[in-house]
């Protein structure tokens with residue numbers, strides 16, 4: 001793994017140093033501005049291509065370049081790839097009339113910084129040694145088809161801990177927010193125990209790991225990750241990890257109609273979601289588990305507010321409202337509220353399994369059916385009408 005990262009880093013050194021030198025020239029304003037903007041645009045397209053089509057492990061040979069070409073990457077980008085990563089000489093670039101937009105430069109710079117960070121993390125992560133099987137599973141962590149069940153088996157039933165650790169270190173959020181490693185370990189163990197409390201076939205820590213990975217995939221592949229601050233990414237991953245914490249394996253309706261303790265505490269409003277939040281935040285009251293101990297007060301307030309909004313939005317009863325609000329926002333070209341967008345993304349990840357490969361979807365569906373049947377059993381016979 002370390003060897004692979006070393007090779008990848010070496011390959012990316014050329015475009016990274018190119019990007020840096022272009023930026024320096026831009027600052028000094030002593031070059032052809034249009035040319036440099038175009039180069040930056042190419043760099044962004046290259047980096048996006050490397051990530052978006054999952055081919056960042058390639059660029060080994062001409063075959064890989066061929067593959068990029070067939071995947072619809074512009075010919076200029078493929079040429080640039082060839083001249084940068086292989087011995088092939090670059091063809092003259094066709095001049096385009098279209099002026100590169102300032103946004104392209106912003107994206108290029110952001111993409112460059114992001115890619116460099118993703119690779120740097122391999123050198124800074126304090127992650128414990130993982131079994132080879134876990135490392136193998138995690139290679140697919142950026143993919144929609146990621147097999148969370150395989151990860152759970154490889155990590156001896158610790159999918160959530162393993163995945164959260166991986167993502168936090170990948171995004172370098174552990175160093176950015178000075179998360180004590182011992183707190184992170186304690187906290188994640190407690191979260192996994194909470195998910196096991198009711199022995200649910202569906203709402204287990206594996207579901208939490210699945211939703212967290214899916215959210216990461218959505219953020220990465222849509223490019224939204226460049227639009228977000230580190231605090232927002234941290235809040236999003238945290239919200240996904242805890243979004244069903246201590247789920248009882250029953251629906252909100254079940255709680256309301258059985259006049260459960262939770263329904264009484266939360267006044268029939270988003271009963272489960274309110275409990276997931278409250279119980280997870282309560283864990284952080286314990287200093288041994290407070291992974292956010294080093295956040296400033298402002299950072300903490302912002303993170304807490306975002307997480308609350310995101311987890312409450314996983315209440316299925318808010319589905320239509322959320323979709324309608326986002327549609328009207330897009331139609332009227334209004335500025336999109338980040339917390340609303342993140343909430344919708346978490347909700348999307350939460351109900352995403354029907355769009356995953358059949359082998360994953362059918363497994364989730366069986367687990368959910370089993371959970372629904374168990375609830376029916378618990379409600380029998382008087383309350384059957386509402387379950």
Ligand SMILES: Nc1ncnc2c1ncn2[C@@H]1O[C@@H]2COP(=O)(O)O[C@H]2[C@H]1O
Pocket residue numbers: 244314316350351354365368
């Ligand atoms: N394929 C599905 N069909 C019907 N309901 C689903 C399906 N997938 C998920 N759900 C429900 O949608 C809910 C989303 O939030 P939860 O994860 O708490 O619980 C989930 C299930 O109750």
Ligand SMILES: [Zn+2]
Pocket residue numbers: 207211243244314350
């Ligand atoms: Zn869920």
